[in-house]
Amino acid sequence: MLEQLKKEVLDAALALKTNKLVTLTGGNVTGRDPETGYCVITPSGIAYELLSPEDMVVVDIDGNVIEGEMKPSVDMMGLLYILRNRSDLHCVIHTHSPYATSFAILNQGIPCALTTLANEVGSDVPCAPYTRPGSETIGIQVVEHIGDSNACLLAHHGVIAVGTNVHHGLVAAVMCEDAAKVLYLAKTMGTVERLPQEEIDYNRELFLNTYGQ
Numbered sequence: 364m365l366e367q368l369k370k371e372v373l374d375a376a377l378a379l380k381t382n383k384l385v386t387l388t389g390g391n392v393t394g395r396d397p398e399t400g401y402c403v404i405t406p407s408g409i410a411y412e413l414l415s416p417e418d419m420v421v422v423d424i425d426g427n428v429i430e431g432e433m434k435p436s437v438d439m440m441g442l443l444y445i446l447r448n449r450s451d452l453h454c455v456i457h458t459h460s461p462y463a464t465s466f467a468i469l470n471q472g473i474p475c476a477l478t479t480l481a482n483e484v485g486s487d488v489p490c491a492p493y494t495r496p497g498s499e500t501i502g503i504q505v506v507e508h509i510g511d512s513n514a515c516l517l518a519h520h521g522v523i524a525v526g527t528n529v530h531h532g533l534v535a536a537v538m539c540e541d542a543a544k545v546l547y548l549a550k551t552m553g554t555v556e557r558l559p560q561e562e563i564d565y566n567r568e569l570f571l572n573t574y575g576q
């Protein structure tokens with residue numbers, strides 16, 4: 364079942380590696396099928412390049428396994444909490460991408476100081492307080508802090524990126540890391556200033572309504 368979504372989820376997981384957002388077996392990707400409400404999630408603790416689409420685990424929104432032999436990601440309950448509480452989202456991606464996580468270690472969000480972050484993440488990236496990995500509380504904290512952003516940092520841990528589909532979730536994860544890297548470089552030379560809200564809104568609208576084919 365959900366063969367197309369399984370392929371999209373695995374392709375996104377492989378893209379996390381290509382874009383250097385995870386190492387070894389880190390991170391995970393979850394996509395929700397809008398019709399059935401079932402979620403496809405990457406299995407726990409196996410390198411993505413060793414997996415095929417049929418290894419993806421199908422679960423319902425409460426985490427009951429519907430199809431699949433493998434154990435789903437250990438973060439599943441937190442990821443499903445986000446999707447259960449945000450009907451507008453259909454993808455959650457978790458990474459430990461190094462530049463964004465360096466902000467998270469300092470308990471700092473990423474200010475929206477770049478047009479590209481405004482375009483694709485839509486806002487500042489907030490930092491949610493530390494909670495233990497593998498529990499639903501990660502999801503609770505993300506829902507409380509993410510606001511209208513498509514990414515949220517997890518203090519002392521990593522990044523949650525979200526999207527209306529798997530493609531948009533992946534773009535948010537990649538752009539969050541890219542912006543964190545550029546901001547890190549800028550911070551070595553001076554003080555970073557956030558874009559005015561009016562310009563953030565303009566750049567977001569431009570991306571949503573004009574950019575692309």
Ligand SMILES: [Zn+2]
Nearest residue numbers: 390496520521
């Ligand atoms: Zn993690």
